[in-house]
Amino acid sequence: xxxxxxxxxxxxxxxxxxxxxxxxxxxxxxxxxxxxxxxxxxxxxxxxxxxxxxxxxxxxxxxxxxxxxxxxxxxxxxxxxxxxxxxxxxxxxxxxxxxxxxxxxxxxxxxxxxxxxxxxxxxxxxxxxxxxxxxxxxxxxxxxxxxxxxxxxxxxxxxxxxxxxxxxxxxxxxxxxxxxxxxxxxxxxxxxxxxxxxxxxxxxxxxxxxxxxxxxxxxxxxxx
Numbered sequence: 302x303x304x305x306x307x308x309x310x311x312x313x314x315x316x317x318x319x320x321x322x323x324x325x326x327x328x329x330x331x332x333x334x335x336x337x338x339x340x341x342x343x344x345x346x347x348x349x350x351x352x353x354x355x356x357x358x359x360x361x362x363x364x365x366x367x368x369x370x371x372x373x374x375x376x377x378x379x380x381x382x383x384x385x386x387x388x389x390x391x392x393x394x395x396x397x398x399x400x401x402x403x404x405x406x407x408x409x410x411x412x413x414x415x416x417x418x419x420x421x422x423x424x425x426x427x428x429x430x431x432x433x434x435x436x437x438x439x440x441x442x443x444x445x446x447x448x449x450x451x452x453x454x455x456x457x458x459x460x461x462x463x464x465x466x467x468x469x470x471x472x473x474x475x476x477x478x479x480x481x482x483x484x485x486x487x488x489x490x491x492x493x494x495x496x497x498x499x500x501x502x503x504x505x506x507x508x509x510x511x512x513x514x515x516x517x518x519x520x521x522x523x524x525x
Contacts, residue, residue: 302482305494308337308341310433310461311341311431311461318342321346322345324427325427327423328349328350331430331432333502334434337433338460353372354372354373355443355444358399360389367440368389369386372446373407373408374447375451381396415509429459430445434490435464436463436489445458446474455476456474461482462484465483
């Protein structure tokens, strides 16, 4: 499967997600590449579009190895990879100190992309977490765990492309996975897009501004 660009990926993904249209959906996209995909999904479902920002905390001298991740929400969530923490002999205090700096960066980015816009409430709602693809899944796993703590009624991972083994691991974190293709061998996400140019900050802001400002609450639920 070769997708023309992220817009086409979002359009195709949206077709598979229309069954959630009447289930009070919220779309959470991982910036920046997930935003054009999430925009198309949100438009098709008439759903609000919000961001889920994740900052990885790497191991000392091995920054590519994720010890933990900070994920934004109504309150910041710290998701720790306990196995890596123990293997490296680090303490949670070490991680939490680094997390403080990442929280500041998350707040800076949310302000950059969304200004003072309120977060979309997700408690009791169907939440679709969207990206333009997944490789290892470490960042996505942190995002999903943090969203789960916000008590959605149904949590869905929705992506155009990902390796089968990664999808198998992430199924444990969600109620449902919708993935258009799980090719093998996988390689990189960019292999499956004719146009995989970097998404700029201005494009992210524009898509969020154009997204439907839906703020309705499900019956019987108040904002958290």
